[in-house]
Every structure is written in structure tokens, then in C-alpha cells.
Amino acid sequence: MSDHTTRHAIALRYDGQHTPTLTAKGEDALAEAILALAREHQVPIYENADLLRLLARLELGDEIPEALYRCIAEIIAFAWYLKGKRPVGFIPD
Template sequence: MSKQVIALAYDGRNAPSVTAKGDDALAEAILAIAREHEVPIYENAELVRLLARLELGDAIPEALYRSIAEVIAFAWYLKGKAPVGFGQRDDGDAPLLLSGPER
């Protein structure tokens, strides 16, 4: 079984985009960097499989907006953040790492 991860970035203005992806050893290295920088990690194997079809720099497809919005809301909640207009700070880009269980 191998590990697979997809890293996304969201700037609050444009659709989230794929910033890193990898399997096996590369996935573990990406996870280590994410943990080191306290990037929220959300495990969802099906979503990772769908996003793995994208290339680096690609924006997520419109069909996945709702699913990714829920993941971003989860990540923001963990970081104590909220969208602009909700009365909390806005630090710009919000990195996020999606991880799929070993397959």
C-alpha cells in the first residue's frame, strides 16, 4: 500500500489550486514539511483520488468547490481563522494538505 497526498493553496479570491502532490516517499516528505509548518492535514481518500488527476498549478474543478470549501472551512477553524467579514484576522493564503490513507 502507498500513501498519497495533495497540497492545496487558497488565497480567498481565486479557486484553490494544487501546489504539491506525491506518492510514497514523496508523500511522506510533503507530510513532514506540512507538519513542521503546522499546515492542517485532512484525510479523505476519495477526494485525494479525484484531485490526483490534476496537475501542479491547476485550479480545482467547479464540481469539487463544495467539497473543498468544507475542507477549507475545517482548516480555517483549526487555525482560528474565518473568511473576511466574519470579524477575525485574514492572513492571506491558507495552505492545506489532503492525505489519503495507504492504498
């Protein structure tokens, strides 16, 4: 019996105009490479096993399903906030 736990990673691309798309997914060494690249480029990393399982069903280049728009939008908004970014035309209260 092996104690090895498979590591998974998913990467999404969002340009601010179109629906986020799946740009990378992988297990173990590929997952570690995806995460290392994200860290290198200071991309925030969000961990959620349930969301990962849903997104892993997509093929590379697929848009996220409409049912996940709100969830993904909240994650993107938080990632932008962490990086000090604001949407075009955003006026704070």
C-alpha cells in the same frame, strides 16, 4: 507479493481570493515529505482517499474543478476554524 501500500499526498493552495490550486502531489517518499512539511508549518491534514483520487488527476498548478468547490470549501472552512482564522468581513452570529 509485497505488503507495501503506496502512500499518497496532495497539497492545495488557497489565498482567500482565487480558486484553490494543486501545489504538490506525490507518492511514498515525496508524499511523506509533503506531509512532513505540512506538519512543520502546522497545516491541518485531511485524509480522504476518494477525494485524493479525484485531485490526483489534476496537474500541478491546476485549479480544483467546480464540481469539488463545496467539498473543498468545507474542508478549508474547517481548517481555518481549527487555526482560529475567519474570512475578511466575517461577523459571527
